[in-house]
Structure formats: C-alpha cells, structure tokens
Amino acid sequence: MKSPEEIVHIKALGEAVSVVRDAMRHFVQRRLREQNIDLTFEMLQVINTLLERGEINQQEIANLLNKDKTSITYLLDNLTKRGLVVRVEDPNDRRNKIIHMTEAGRRVTDLLIPIIHELHAQVSKGLSADYIKNVTRSLMVIKSNLEEE
Structure with a gap:
C-alpha cells in the first residue's frame, strides 16, 4: 500500500505527463x-513515423503511435485526401496496405523537419542528455508496469 505522500507524487506525475503532452501538441499546432x-x-506524427521508418503498414503505424487502427485509418484518409500518402497493396498479403509517402508528402516534410527540430530544442532546453535518458527510461518502466496483467 502506498503512503498518502507517494500517492500525491504519483498523481502529480500523471498530471505532469498529460500537461507536457498537451504543451507539445499546442507548440506544434501553433507552428x-x-x-x-x-x-x-x-x-x-504519422508523417514523421513514415519519415523515420519508411514504408510500413497501417498496423505498424498504429503500434508505433500507440493509437488504434481506426484512428490511424481516419488520419491516413485525411493524408490521402491531401495527396501526402498513398496506400499500396502488400504483395505478400493483399489484405494489408503499405503506406507510402508521395512526392508532395516528401516536400511537406521539408517544412515539418524544422518544426520537429525546434520542438526537440525547446523540450530539451536546460536538460542534459543523461537526464532525458533517465526520465525516458523511468517513463518506459511505468508504461511496462501498466501493461502487466
């Protein structure tokens, strides 16, 4: 059983993670x-995943972004309407679609990369690489703890 003080800290951690995610989202949306x-x-996030990982299927994108497949379908539909990605049938499994970035998608990444770099610079300002590694490692332990059944 956790002490009342530990419970306060755990609640504060959850709130801080949520506030940081929202702040990152707002920063990017402003830019x-x-x-x-x-x-x-x-x-x-989807475009950045494709930029980092290359051509992958919808389920892999969902797994990497911790989103359900339905949400990814909606995002891919919108990116397709904007001409930034296309779905191509997987030659090994016709039920599966591989997501490819179009030329227009690659051009828009030229505009997005500076925003991503600026976000990374802002997030890490005043923090050492070791500190960021430790926080990240701690958050991944928490995630793993929550996934245990």
Missing part, C-alpha cells in the same frame, strides 16, 4: 498554423 500547413499534430 503549423504560423506556416499555414494544413495538418494536425496527429497527422504530423
């Missing part, structure tokens, strides 16, 4: 608006 880029934070 996207300032540059008249018609994308949401979630669309940027």
